[in-house]
Amino acid sequence: MSQLEELERLRETALERLRQVSTSEELEAWRIAYFGKKGAVTQALKAIGSLPPEERPEYGRVSNEVKLALQAAYEAKEREVREAELARALQARAVDVTLPGRPPAAGRLHPTTQTLRQIAHIFAQMGFQVYLARDVELDLYNFELLNIPPHHPARDMWDTFYTTREGVLLRTHTSPGQIHAMREHAPEPLRVILPGRCHRYEQVTARSESMFYQVEGLAVGRHITMADLKGTMVNFARQMFGPDRRVRFRCSYFPFTEPSVEVDMDCILCGGKGCRLCKGTGWLEIAGAGMVHPTVLQNGGYDPRAFSGFAFGMGPERIAMLRHRIEDIRYFYTNDLRFLQQF
Incomplete structure (x- = not known):
């Protein structure tokens, strides 16, 4: 062939x-x-x-x-x-048009949103109202009216995102809302919480983010004392973390409160014996607080000779991390469904 x-x-x-x-x-x-x-x-x-x-x-x-x-x-x-x-x-795979439709999967609330709502619910029972303040703030409200004048060394505590407009910045804490709230309500008694986003020019690590949430609390009236602050924080800790929680107060410093304290709670993991979560101390920090500084009261429109008040601030992500044993704050904002679907 x-x-x-x-x-x-x-x-x-x-x-x-x-x-x-x-x-x-x-x-x-x-x-x-x-x-x-x-x-x-x-x-x-x-x-x-x-x-x-x-x-x-x-x-x-x-x-x-x-x-x-x-x-x-x-x-x-x-x-x-x-x-x-x-x-x-x-x-x-012929479609049977007589079958009922499949309902879309329901979404979930973000763990930060869940924590914010729980915090608001607890303080609402104590007579606090929610007050929303702006994210873009003036240097005047973010620093000066809070007893932090220009060149004050306390400004080193915050790395600030400034805008191209002089004197305008992204707020570094929710404390500026105190001035707005006091000026709206003075001279009437006041109890508010101020939840919102804060922005700091910080390195992103397992413990810190450049954008995070805070909840500020403020109570102003006649004859308010440190005992009222202590009772409020103890009540909050026991409602949020359990009725058997022990709370302690440590001396600290904030320019807008005097005296100032850090609020600690006995470790929810080891019960105060010392472990990795509490770094062997047996205590976990949950908030910073103090009596409102007379200068801040006066800047808010209250006479510090007749009125007094207390303020506190806490991080919802921090509280969620403690409650759910989350070790890295970056999980909250990476939009990883493997993390978010657990809540």
């Missing part, structure tokens, strides 16, 4: 096998058998180099015709198989 006859036989055999193909798997096997690296058509084209020079032109012409014919047949068969498989799939 001559070389040209072998090519013709190859074409007929390949077309006959292609006609018997009915699935994508069989079609792929056919392609490999004829057009793969060791396929019959591939080997036939390589054989041209072993032929005498006078036979090569004719053999090359016929081999290319066979190749093009088989490629065209393969493409047509591929479309036919794809359409047939699609028809079978549609028939197998």
Whole structure:
């Protein structure tokens, strides 16, 4: 049998096998058998180099015709198989239009939102109202009216995002809302919490974020004492973390309160014995607080000789981390559903 006859036989055999193909798997096997690296058509084209020079032109012409014919047949068969498989799939998964629709999956509240609502609920029972203040603030309210004048060393406690407009910044804490709230209500007694976002130019780590939430609390009236602050914070800690919680107060410093304290709670993991969560101390910090500084009261429109008040501030993410044993604050804002779907 001559070389040209072998090519013709190859074409007929390949077309006959292609006609018997009915699935994508069989079609792929056919392609490999004829057009793969060791396929019959591939080997036939390589054989041209072993032929005498006078036979090569004719053999090359016929081999290319066979190749093009088989490629065209393969493409047509591929479309036919794809359409047939699609028809079978549609028939197998026919839609019953009489079935009730599938309800969309309900979303979840973000853990920070859940914590903010729990905090608001607890303080609402103690007579506190929610007061919303602005995120973009003036230096006057963010610092100066809170007893932090320009060049005061206390400003080093905050790394601030300033805007291109002089004196305008993103608030570094929710405390500026105290001035707004007092000026709206003075000289009437006042009890508010001020939840909101804060922004600080800080390195993002497992313990700190450049954007985070705070909840500020403020109570102003006649004859308010440190005992009222202590009772409020103890009540909050026991409602949020459990009725058996022990609370302690440590001396601290904030420019807008005097005296100032840090509020600690016995560790919810070890019960005060010392562990990794509380760094061996047995205590966990939950808030900063203090009696409102007379200068801040006066800037808010109250006479500090007749009125007194207390203020406190806490981080909802921090509280959520303590309640749920979360070790990295960055989880809150990476939008990882594996984390968010746990709440």
